[in-house]
Amino acid sequence: MSKLKIAIQKSGRLNQDSLQLLKDCGISIDNGKDQLKVTAPNFPLEILYLRNADIPQYLEDGVVDVAIIGENLLIEKQKNIEIIQRLGFSKCRVSLAIPKEIEYDSITYFEGKKIATSYPNTLLNFLNKNQVNAEIHAISGSVEIAPNIGLADGICDIVSSGSTLFKNGLKEIQVILRSEAVLAKSPNIGLKQKEILDKLLFRMKAVLKAKNTKYILMNLPNTKIEEVSRILPVLKSPTVLPLAKEGWSSLHSVIDETKFWDVIDELKNAGAEGILIVPIDKMVS
Numbered sequence: 001m002s003k004l005k006i007a008i009q010k011s012g013r014l015n016q017d018s019l020q021l022l023k024d025c026g027i028s029i030d031n032g033k034d035q036l037k038v039t040a041p042n043f044p045l046e047i048l049y050l051r052n053a054d055i056p057q058y059l060e061d062g063v064v065d066v067a068i069i070g071e072n073l074l075i076e077k078q079k080n081i082e083i084i085q086r087l088g089f090s091k092c093r094v095s096l097a098i099p100k101e102i103e104y105d106s107i108t109y110f111e112g113k114k115i116a117t118s119y120p121n122t123l124l125n126f127l128n129k130n131q132v133n134a135e136i137h138a139i140s141g142s143v144e145i146a147p148n149i150g151l152a153d154g155i156c157d158i159v160s161s162g163s164t165l166f167k168n169g170l171k172e173i174q175v176i177l178r179s180e181a182v183l184a185k186s187p188n189i190g191l192k193q194k195e196i197l198d199k200l201l202f203r204m205k206a207v208l209k210a211k212n213t214k215y216i217l218m219n220l221p222n223t224k225i226e227e228v229s230r231i232l233p234v235l236k237s238p239t240v241l242p243l244a245k246e247g248w249s250s251l252h253s254v255i256d257e258t259k260f261w262d263v264i265d266e267l268k269n270a271g272a273e274g275i276l277i278v279p280i281d282k283m284v285s
Helices: 013-024 052-061 071-077 120-129 143-149 163-167 191-211 222-231 257-269
Strands: 004-009 037-039 045-050 066-070 082-086 092-099 114-117 135-138 154-159 170-179 181-185 213-221 239-242 248-256 273-279
Touching (some): 004 052, 004 191, 013 066, 071 082, 071 181, 163 170, 213 257, 222 248
Parallel strands (some): 114 135
Antiparallel strands (some): 092 154
16 A cells, blocks of 8 residues: 655654644554654554754655655755645744844844854855855854854854853844745655645645634624624634524634634624634634
8 A cells, every 4th residue: 555755853843743733633653762664553654753954855865755844944955845835833043143242233244254054055045145245164053152162253043932042142133034844745756645645735734724713603683793794704604593582693603813803892892792712623624
């Protein structure tokens, strides 16, 4: 039986978020200690736990069919890899940082300066775009220590919360790339694997859509149904159920969580009462 080979980072936050997404998609993962390859018992999926930096090459060579990987790494490696779904987690940014005591006014500060980074291609593209000539020192790991030991005047590194920069006496002064986890596809994926991928992608989209969507229900006078329906940014039209109290109904719909607070006052002013917001586990449209 054909299986879809998916690569994920073998440890760290991205690993945990990736596994959780697969589990939310109904895929069982029996991950034994130190296993680098496991097969899902209830879905034609083979999971390979790989070093993050190696995944783009494995995708390009067709060793794996798809991968959950940070977009920043794909951009840095400059591979012919297609992103088929943004996943919305493991968000970060690639930023420039300098010692916190130094005054900074513009990107021209780096003219003729030394910059240490694990993202030399991303940094070079940014500097060229801004017509800045700087000396790039490509290093791996512990980039933030470079200014403290005299290796560089600043750094270009991945930033999530900024706490690591703060601990090393640095300040973030320029974001050059924003990134999140993505599902990327090999250019050499087979037809059978493509069919399995379509099924997996269908499940992922249902899970991701549900994360930002809530089920909303409220009670209101029948005379207000049309007005409230216009306020709600719903998919099609709301469901209306009669209540025991004459002249009243319960209105049910789904709403983007980010839009709820924009319309809550309008709903109350229109006569809605007992507004209830319920999380959605999966959403198929």
